[in-house]
Amino acid sequence: MSLLADAFTVFCVVAGIGFFAAGTAGLLRFPDTGSRLHALTKADHLGLGLIVLGLLPRAEALGGAFRLLAIWGLVLLASAATGPLLARIAQRRDPPA
Amino acid sequence: MTADVYGLLGAVLTGLGLFGMLVRTEPLLRILAFNLLGGGVFLVLGAIARRGAGAGFAADPVPQAIILTGIVVAFAATTIAVALLLRLAARKDDA
């Protein structure tokens, strides 16, 4: 059972790191702000979600699991607000043709 | 070992911060450099706290408390410096 849980954690966290890496690559390589934001928000949220999911079985108690989920939720909320803000600034600076 | 690595990082940051404070001419960058310098000092203190780990604590709590107090005081200093700088800039417009 614990072996299964460990395997689940390893799989999810490694997959999450993969998404983070992809998101970072996108941030560095994509040409314009819009696509960069896409890469950053989409891939990183999935990555963070996978890491949180992977860590859930290892949480100490219900409180720990709740806090892990809260972290994910708060990050989602924060970037749901900052993503559009950044996009708006980018649009104002160089409007799409 | 960990303590020494971060202690050395603190030493480098103090040098960098001091250099920035003395060489950069834009006041805001000087304030940022002061914060780098402060971060370096706190890291040295943190390395000392880590070295003093014992009695079941991951680090000596006394320097830890000193760093906490220091961070708040440094923040207060930063706000005063920024307020002074903004007032000076606004004043330049008047003149």
Place this chain on the structure above:
Amino acid sequence: MIVDLALVGGILALALGVLVARQAFAAVALFIGYGLLLALAWGRLGLMDVALTEAAIGAGLSGVLLLAAARRLSAAPAQEDSPPGRVTRALIGAGCAILTCAVGAAVLLLPDAPPGLAAEVAANQRATALGNPVASVLMAFRGLDTLLESAVLVLAVICTVALAPDQGWAGPPGAPQPQADGPLALLARLLPPLGIVVAAHIFWIGVDAPGGKFQAAAILAAMWLLPWMAGIAPAPPIGTRALRITVAAGPALFIAVGLLGAMLTGAFLAWPSGFEKPLILIVEVALTLSIAAALALLVMGPRT
């Protein structure tokens, strides 16, 4: 070890980036990243209380303050001193290198048996009725420092008010914030209730685990600043009596309780035995609210 070296490399790169940045805005952005990595470094060192404070104050509140300053200065730059010549720069560089080497050598040559106070804290912690050793140091062993630090924050608020122009200095602090719409306004409405709960949680666990009043106060301040920046909740004028009392109440109560200890037990800041925990909690609640108000006012800055 690899993690530590990568972290050290990242912090150094960001610090260098701050120093060589051409634009103030870029320098501040790099500085915020530096603050976040520094918080991770505190975690690696096992100083969790410091990690939380660094993230909340060193990166968060300082970041907001400095970003706003950079934006306002890009419109009206302050006067600059003349840059030092090349010889002077080289001399300064050499001096700073010597400083780094001296401090680095001093760190490496500290006594092998570190003469810290961890054992003393552990031996006396029970008497303070607090489970978090850092809280014991802050509220009991070195309570005077904490008291004075809260007084320093009041003084800093007085300083920023003193830096307002004569016209309308007693009005609302900071630059007027335009009403935001869209995502920021949404966040400013959604987050504060949640943030206040988180702050209360961090305050409460700070008795026995990393966390406590500074961290909680920084989060509370942020929860006030967010709707303020979104233009939803204008700040009350500095002239408001209630605002001034909020800033002063915590430190004043701390001093009053300290004097009470002096009368009852003969030593200033001695917590009367049996009442340690309730008294410490009352003082900490008052301090948290006062520190939160002071931090928020400091970030808003003087009226412009």
Place this chain on the structure above:
Amino acid sequence: MTGWSMLPLLAVMLPVLGMVLAPALGARGAERLTLALLPVGFALALGTAAAVQALGVPLVHHLGHWTPPLGLALGADGIGAAMLLTSTVVVAGVAVFARAGFGTSLGMPERRAAFAFWPLLLAIWGGLNLAVTARDLFTLYVALELLTFAAVPIVCLDGRRETLAAALRYLLFALLGSVLYLLGVALIYGAAGTLDIGLLAGRLAATPPVLVAAALMTAGLMAKTALLPLHLWLPPAHAGAPAAGSALLSALVVKGSFVILVRLWAGVLPPSPAAMQALAGCGAAAILLGGVAALAQTRLKLLVAYSTVAQIGYLVLMFPLLAVPGVAEKAWTGGVLQAVSHALAKSGMFLAVGLMTERLGHDRVADLAGASRVAPRPLLAFGLSALTLMGVPPSGGFAAKWLLLSTAIEAGQWWWGLVILTGGLLTGGYAYRVLSAALRAGPAAAAPLPHDSRDTVALGLALLALLLGMLPLASFGLLQIGRVGP
């Protein structure tokens, strides 16, 4: 720990409490609170001095009954008690003086400068009292920051561009100084595991970390004290502040870091004759260059500010003499007496200059003619203060400088004596420039002189500095209590 040790503690906490309450009370309430606290503070300082003198040992208060190294101690020894009295007297004089400029009468709207001035005054009072009584190196850091944060806005209370620039420069210098000091404190903790001055005494070996810490702390405190070559911030800051503020800055704020420097080198840090010679060398350079710069000034306030740069130089002349058996006691008395007499004389002088500037409408040294008509009493206060700064008998400055001069010769370090004599001549030179210009007949006074109680304050402080020299030397036995050294 005795009950008497509450006295210095209260002398620190009352101004701090007043400062915290000041914003809630408003400008008028803060002003009245300050005036009410003055007699209490004076009684506490006097009581502290009497208790130290009577008991013959330093008073020590352990906060919360926690003893060092874990807990913090605060107390008063001879130098601490003397500085408590000095700060209280100067603050009282400045507070009475400042009522004219920063007072708020009933029904008057609250002004920004008045709102800020009273808590800043209380913060300087509390900060200096803390700096001279705290026994923990980190508490002393907080005291230094209290002093800095209170002093910087005083420089730019008028909000003019020049004073704002001077205040920003001062702040950056001061922050640099305190952060270097803090780095030294960190290394001391790493080397010794305690920050208590009493426990550190004689315990620090001259290991590399301790030597680096000593250098950092000394440099930091030099920047805060404005000792040459780290004095560049002082003249524009001290000359830009309003008169009451300049008096506080020159008389008290720089003394806080000086007392900490004394405590470090007389007891805590391992003795280093070379460092002491270097420190006194900086002092000698400050006396000579500061005096020459003061001679060259065309503005009266800047002249007085450069005079402060020079007088700070005298303070550090005592350091190389403190390690010499036989003369250490007299050198110590001379150094502390210089700190006290300069505080009284310089506050009197800045207040006098403020009054002269106000009545003449300018502070150009060349155009002072007629000052003796419109401001005779301030001019007298200026002259009496100058006597102390020059070191003319029977002033307090004479006693201080004579003690330093004679001990320098007794210790075989005659060159410091030469510097003291030259410095006295330079001081005489710039004082003469001012007095001779001011005594020339100018345009006749238009109206009879109004009675101004501020004249009395400036004159009183200058007279106190003068009377200090008439106290019998035996009464300075107080200063020796708690001194560490031969």
